[in-house]
Amino acid sequence: MSASNDIRSLFKQFGGEPELYQEFTRDEHGRGGSPRWPLLPGSPVPELAPLSALAPEPSPAPFGGAEQQAPAAQAEAHDWSAAGLRNLLAKMAENPTPASVGTPRVAQLRPALEHIRVISVISAKGGVGKTTLAASLASALRRAGRQVVAIDLDPQNALHHHFQAAEASGSVMEDAGVVQAGQPWQELGKLSDDGVFVVAHGMIDENHRQEFEQGLHHDPLWLARHLADMQLAEGTIVVVDTPPGPSVYLRQALSVANLAVVVSLADPASYTSLPQVDKLIAAYTQERTDFAGAAYVINQVDHSRQMNKNITQILRGLLGKQMIGLVHRDQSISDALAYNRNVLGYDPHGRGCHDILDCAQALIGRLAIAAPTAQ
Ligand SMILES: Nc1ncnc2c1ncn2[C@@H]1O[C@H](COP(=O)(O)OP(=O)(O)OP(=O)(O)O)[C@@H](O)[C@H]1O
Ligand SMILES: [Mg+2]
Structure with missing residues (x-):
């Protein structure tokens, strides 16, 4: 079967708009690619572009369902009389605001976070590589x-396993974390040997987990408040790891995100789950002008498998500039965990490491963070 037949039958099987599909040649990809990774000495201070620079990428809207409806009242001039009000109320009844999954107007009440940039790593499906990529992207950004802070919002409490504590921090990455109420996160976190400040999720028994999640449900500003309280330096990047699918953790993570990094595999199950991610992002980021949209990373790409190769090509065509990179399947990426490392420290010359570095560079571009200036 030819590649074009393959692609036609994939569209038939999974839906999507074949006319949105674009073929990228190797040359075109190279031209659009980010510059090679600069290995900078020392830790110069980054300059943040204003939040207004965080213009969302024009979305090809491949999955449908993510579009936001502006309330009818905002779209047109109206009179301020009681009759005008009745008219507006009637319009609202006809066109109710899309369900916000109970999200209050978080953005308006939120503590100020303009001094930092938050990247939330998310997926609809489990096991796609969120934690692995969150850790290695954090190290790459560092x-x-x-300045990088990595925060684990997943009760699996796995993020800290991808880091080794710096000697100066005097201990291993231990089990205290965000579930410990009342302790400032500056004290809970540990500095890794590659310079990332890691705040683990922490271990919690089942009864307390339920209570903790109830607390998060009723306090949508919990994460925003903790981030504000940390008094992070201007330009700090916060990388937040989340559990798969809808959850109170995802809601917290998206309510502060400047960018949602969606991790997906190039397989049928991940492909069909992408509309759900779109809906979750739309539900939890609405009304936020400081949200730059989604950036997709296709993980565990394996060109020796025809289906994987074809779906990678389709996603590249559908997502356009929203796809910021791909990470090949690389045994070093999973082996690194055995040594409490991520792939940057474990196999710095491997393909996985290079892929991650390229993705981090693209993230910096999307976050509109100016190049660091030496002091
Ligand atoms: N590019 C890659 N190459 C090889 N193995 C990988 C790659 N990315 C992730 N893995 C492996 O895939 C498995 C799942 O990764 P990970 O735990 O990061 O997924 P996750 O999305 O965080 O899972 P969950 O949804 O349960 O939180 C791990 O064994 C990890 O080592
Ligand atoms: Mg995980």
């Missing part, structure tokens, strides 16, 4: 000279 290597590029940014």
